[in-house]
Amino acid sequence: MALETRIYQKERTIKFGALLKASLGDMYQSRFLAKQLAERDIKAMYRQSYLGIVWAFIMPLTTAAVWVFLNSSGTIRLSDTGIPYPVYAFSGTLIWSIIVSSINSPMQSTQAAKGILTKINFPKEALLLSGVYKLLFDSSIKIVLLVLFVFFYGVGFQWSLLLFPIAMLGAIVFGTTLGLFLTPMGLLYKDIGKIITFGMQFLMYVTPVVYAIPKTGIMRTIMIWNPITPIVVTARDLVVGFTPEYINYFLIVLVGCIPLLFLGLIIYRISIPIIVERLSA
Amino acid sequence: MLKSKRIVTDKEVLVKVEGLSKKFCKNLKTSLWYGVKDLVSGVTGSTQERKLRSKEFWAVKDINFELRRGQCLGLIGHNGAGKSTLLKILNGLINPDEGKVTIKGRVGALIELGAGFNPILSGRENIYNNGAILGFSRKEIDDKLETIIEFAELEEFIDMPVQHYSSGMKVRLGFAVAAQMEPDVLIIDEVLAVGDLGFILKCFKTIDAILPHTAVIFVSHNMPMISRICNHIILMEKGEAKFQGENVSKGIDYYYNKFLTDEKANVVFTDNSVSLNNASVLNVECIDSCYNIKWGSSIQLNLKIENYNLTRKPYISLAVYDKEQRAIAEIYPDNQSFDAIKKDTTIEYLVSLEHIYLSKGIYNITLNVSEDAAFNVHYKLHKAITLKVEHEKQMWTPFLLNSKLINSSSK
Numbered sequence: 001m002a003l004e005t006r007i008y009q010k011e012r013t014i015k016f017g018a019l020l021k022a023s024l025g026d027m028y029q030s031r032f033l034a035k036q037l038a039e040r041d042i043k044a045m046y047r048q049s050y051l052g053i054v055w056a057f058i059m060p061l062t063t064a065a066v067w068v069f070l071n072s073s074g075t076i077r078l079s080d081t082g083i084p085y086p087v088y089a090f091s092g093t094l095i096w097s098i099i100v101s102s103i104n105s106p107m108q109s110t111q112a113a114k115g116i117l118t119k120i121n122f123p124k125e126a127l128l129l130s131g132v133y134k135l136l137f138d139s140s141i142k143i144v145l146l147v148l149f150v151f152f153y154g155v156g157f158q159w160s161l162l163l164f165p166i167a168m169l170g171a172i173v174f175g176t177t178l179g180l181f182l183t184p185m186g187l188l189y190k191d192i193g194k195i196i197t198f199g200m201q202f203l204m205y206v207t208p209v210v211y212a213i214p215k216t217g218i219m220r221t222i223m224i225w226n227p228i229t230p231i232v233v234t235a236r237d238l239v240v241g242f243t244p245e246y247i248n249y250f251l252i253v254l255v256g257c258i259p260l261l262f263l264g265l266i267i268y269r270i271s272i273p274i275i276v277e278r279l280s281a
Numbered sequence: 282m283l284k285s286k287r288i289v290t291d292k293e294v295l296v297k298v299e300g301l302s303k304k305f306c307k308n309l310k311t312s313l314w315y316g317v318k319d320l321v322s323g324v325t326g327s328t329q330e331r332k333l334r335s336k337e338f339w340a341v342k343d344i345n346f347e348l349r350r351g352q353c354l355g356l357i358g359h360n361g362a363g364k365s366t367l368l369k370i371l372n373g374l375i376n377p378d379e380g381k382v383t384i385k386g387r388v389g390a391l392i393e394l395g396a397g398f399n400p401i402l403s404g405r406e407n408i409y410n411n412g413a414i415l416g417f418s419r420k421e422i423d424d425k426l427e428t429i430i431e432f433a434e435l436e437e438f439i440d441m442p443v444q445h446y447s448s449g450m451k452v453r454l455g456f457a458v459a460a461q462m463e464p465d466v467l468i469i470d471e472v473l474a475v476g477d478l479g480f481i482l483k484c485f486k487t488i489d490a491i492l493p494h495t496a497v498i499f500v501s502h503n504m505p506m507i508s509r510i511c512n513h514i515i516l517m518e519k520g521e522a523k524f525q526g527e528n529v530s531k532g533i534d535y536y537y538n539k540f541l542t543d544e545k546a547n548v549v550f551t552d553n554s555v556s557l558n559n560a561s562v563l564n565v566e567c568i569d570s571c572y573n574i575k576w577g578s579s580i581q582l583n584l585k586i587e588n589y590n591l592t593r594k595p596y597i598s599l600a601v602y603d604k605e606q607r608a609i610a611e612i613y614p615d616n617q618s619f620d621a622i623k624k625d626t627t628i629e630y631l632v633s634l635e636h637i638y639l640s641k642g643i644y645n646i647t648l649n650v651s652e653d654a655a656f657n658v659h660y661k662l663h664k665a666i667t668l669k670v671e672h673e674k675q676m677w678t679p680f681l682l683n684s685k686l687i688n689s690s691s692k
Contacts, residue, residue: 003295003385003386003387003465004385004387005383005384005385006373006383006384006385006388007381007384008370008371008376008377008381008382008384009376009377009380009381009382010376010377010378032418033413033414033416036409036410036413037397037410037413040397040399040406041399043399043401043402043406044401044402047402048401115396116393116396116397116414117374118369118374119374119390119392119393119396120372120390120392120393120396120414120415121372121373121374121390122414122415122416184320185317185320188313188316189313267324270320270324271320271323271324273373273375273376274319275316275320276369276374276375277305277316277375278312278315278316
């Protein structure tokens, strides 16, 4: 019987291919662990709460409600969106909330496992995967609510709604990739987490979340260049059955994310021992 | 015996450690900043040598050893000597700064029991969480679930949230899961200290069963335990191996000697009526505040006690403590009288101790001065005298009795 051999030394040569293969291999191997961790966190969260699932969509719902009120009361005047405004606002805040939690997910999952990271050797990729599982769980609940909204406001069922999960996956992939790059630094310095929360607030206003892209002006340029725009717009178009006008841009962003996601995984793999050392020192 | 030993040495080397070093930083902010630098050099694959940067020190320095299946290495040393850091490197949690570790086979670590437990969830659910982290598959846990619950003796409480468990119950559940591992290399770090006696005995039974076909690395401050299971020892001090070899007792001896220097006599009780002026062993030279005597020899203790306000000679008794502060013998000298004495005088006692069959090691003697045997204590002093018993044999029981074979026959 051949025994698996592990060698630990100060790495002098870095082979990206081998690292990526190991990373993806570990992720595949650790499906059960990841599922178990996600299940644990979800169960524990809902078992100790009465409102439970409500918390998953209370944030996007209230943000949308605020904007619906601002709009209907005439406090602010928004350009016509072509669909009932509550559906517009809620679909926007919902997909936005998915993106924000995806960005936070890798860091939060790793941070929460700090205690075992410094004590036990297990495939760390499981933490990322469990984060994705949790995101999928939360997001599917949000979709159910969105569908209710769509019918309630008379938009009706569109065949393109079946494609919405693809847009949702796009949001998760984009968010996780970005989050993965921030994770190593974020684990060392608390500042990173604060900056994300802070920055995302501003970023929301240059993304067509609660209002449409203006016809002209500097805001239009920023919004169009913003890589989150195609994700939000495409998701919404699929819900209401419009032809997704940013579909190409959306695909470019998504395809561009794949190599970056792999790079992020490699960096994550390299940085975990370095971070564990600083956390436990 | 010889034959079985040969087989052991023929077994494959499972752990090989060469020139292993690791440095740590004393200051948090600097440490984090070095972390950032290490991240950058880690990702870009910079090959520059890692020298000590400012505020850094070697937590582990140049450790070398080989461990085969069936061998057990004991790692001992003071707190902060680098033992746990070494374990973390061996377990692959952190990378070494110099040197290389080669480990073959499945590695199991008993470093933290019950990792991944969530307090809200039931014991049964947490068996799955913990098991998954330790690398079991769902099927493996399903199969072992009953064994685990039975081993932990928690049948009654298994569906109760773990937050309502006592700490001993949590450890039991954690160990029960970990005991299902079938590792080739097992790393144990001081986890067995908790739990009641019955459970500790059970742990030992499990470890004894694993031992013969596993390479074990064992960190503990419990020397009897080290001497019980280890056949190799490394004594670490400030990250370096101060002593290394197969002579486990010698290593333990060195470890104890490190503590010897700061041992001073201390008064634990006094009513200010008497005090010890001087205590010595007659005709024995005192080296490093310690009297070296041969095993089985008889000695005479000379105790000079200052009397301040007693009018009657007090009763003295002695107690012998070993290095772990376990009381192992008491001495109530015969022939004591309670004659009238004057205040502000010195009383001199000469106590004979016949045939000291204490086993090799260091013993502290506590002096107790009282009005009568076990009545009205005036004065109690720990470490009045320190004895070092010399013998070629090392053992972990406090006594080595004098014996010889008087007949042996075979039919």
